[in-house]
Amino acid sequence: HFPKDYPLQRDYAIVTAWSDDCKLALKRFKKIQNSSKHKPYIITLMGECMVKQGRYKDALSFLDKSQKRYPNYSGLRHLRQKALIEEASRTSSGTEIKNYTQYNESDQGFPEWLVLTEASFQVSKRNRFFSQYIISRSSDDAFKAGEQDRLAIGWRYQYSPHLFLEQSVSKDVKENGLGGSLSRIRYNPSDTWNFEFMHDTYSLDIPIRAKASNVEAKQTTFSMTYDVDESWYGYVTVNRYRFSDTNIRESLYGEYGILLLKKTDLEHRLSVEVYSSRNSLTGAPYFNPIKDKSLSLTYKLDLHFRSSRFDKHSDQFSISLGQYDQKGFATRGRWGLYYGQDYKISNRFHFSYGLGYGRNVYDGQLESEKKFEMKFVLRL
Template structure:
């Protein structure tokens, strides 16, 4: 006799109850061994023999749910609801909602409303929760599934509130409930609580790579690089690059390792070691160049390395691959700002804010835009004490002060700012004090690669006068910047010269070379023309290069070269006919603490080098500086410190101690 339609030829014909019962027992054993496909085949074989077999029908639906076919399982349940117990009904309906949540977190159907499917899934969950006939366990399960939905919808406080309620009630939570809670704690800037939740999730499911990555981020946000980075190294090492599959000629790429290695590289970059991060991420980009997230990660790294143009190229590549790549959309805004394309940046930000109105990364971007476009300024103060060995005294007097400020309006028409600027410089000589004080207005413009600033001042002391400065800048590339400045009544005129009633105009050319975040060289040529006919030329170069990088300590090597000459030998102020100085040094930059945008850094600089002055020979000049940089909140930064040096003037050494304080606001 031919087998019934849908039956398996490998299974015995169902000729009686004993054969049926034996097949049901065989299917149950397969289910217990988690061979669900085998069990499903047996149930379908039984139904082919007898479509009215309620046990086979019911178990077919339950097994489909086990295989993840929750929609099909619930469709079968609804056809014959009487065949299912309440707990079976609840479980299948719960599985369907859980599957809806999972699909809602996948690639959205509608880019303009990416959370539409997820909201529908959450609404379906709430509908099930509202039914009074659900079992207590399924009610609890729905609450746990709600954690995933709420977290994915960005409703982080609600996620945490529900999670903490479940914990208080003593519910034995599975790993998948701890994970969304940990992510929500991170979003709410509560990394200690996130760590506790994620450690529970990892303990329950150690093989979950993504949760272990999230746990590493929880350590990272507590500045525990010493725990996060070794953990990530171990995770990467634990994942083979390829997965062998029995009976298949080609191995399968292990994308869990890829994600772990990418996260490891990004975490290293967050510790300021961008060069090593690039060594890790660049090969990953070559492995998966068509992954939008990979290109976006490379763009973020290029931005941190000081290459906004290259970052923008990577972001555009990511958005070509996937127009809905959120990280690329957000990163692109900052890169456009850095290259001066403010109009395009504003348009891009409007799209980000409309597409991700409740996303925390988008909200942080908006704060950055407010700071970039908003008012900004700086106030600085320096006080120096000078003890000279010679009777002529120091060119800075016994004591000197400098106070300067600038405050700027918000950005106007994406190009302009108007500011109020001023300086006060004084030096106390024996027996008098010389003071230069000016205040004025300024106009600043930048668009694309070009920018200029015009400042005009009224001078109150030492005489009523005028002063002005014109600055222009040309941003040639991510690496090179050229600047020029012309000043009348230059603020840097020697106070000894002002004491004699002499002032100076100046012209300068500057170039900056910044190949990456590890180093830079700033070069300058300046010509000063004094009222007494003296022509003074200065040439200088200052460089730094990173010698050592760790998450909380960076060490830079420093170097400088200074050359100058004057055209007069009889000037009534310090005016070497020729002099030169070269220094080498080291800077220790230590992060004392950091909590998200707030931090406190300390810097120690040690420098020394020979100073030569024509007619007076060569002497070594040492200097030490210790400073703090304190940012209590984004947009507010304080710098303060003390410096000590033993410069030489006309062969006479002096000891100089200076105290400084500055505050800047805005971006």
């Protein structure tokens, strides 16, 4: 009755959804689904019903159209992410293979490779077991002793929708055979806040020069993210490293970003990054400033392409300008360029890569730096 009475049909669908009958609610909502009068609350409610009913394609199409009308409403963005995750979990057996490969020029321009491969298997709705193999290589024979072939096994547990736990153990399978343990806790009390704590007894985040000198480190990290919506975000991370040569390193990194302009096929973003660190040991055989700090400004351009061949295709270009100050040396300027592509081939395969080039500073001297990274996710 009264199919053209929008308020009546809307309220009819809402009350039915509130009674936990999503199937009937969506049937009633269908009469007005293409209306331009929907407010975010009705879009969210009906979108959640579509996800609950397993109608992921319908939900994504409905949310994509709605986001064009409400681009700054974070609830629609988070619901869309939920729909994508649910769709991926239903269309996958729970087995995933991930790979991250990075080429970088370390301090003083020595090329290094890092390859991390992970295979994981979801044994229940909340439990996932994984194994990792990590390889690091240096092009300089003087640092061959710092290369690694590390095997790790671990477990991830979703205690609640807001709390995630991870525990793993690792060991170098070739040279020193040293073991390590990594513990991680991630807490998301809301859509805007994210907190993470991590402790690793054998940190991978130290120079290969240190490892080549038989120096290891324990790492403790705390990070916090505040993401209001796509318009702006803030991120802070604090690290503390306890090196086996008695050095204590403490570092702080902060980032604040804003969305300058967003359209269907492009996004312009601007971010400010600050960094500071201090070390307790002088004369270490690796890059180890007593104190240093940096300030950078980065512009990012994201281009989104529509293609019948891919579920998603986007390109990213960024340029950064800043300055670096190291105690005992003059303050120097530095810059960086980056270009990358991101492809979501299907719900089962995601691939991306990026190329970077810039100018960095090492003990007051300018040096060029090249970077390449690639990653993929395959769901079986």
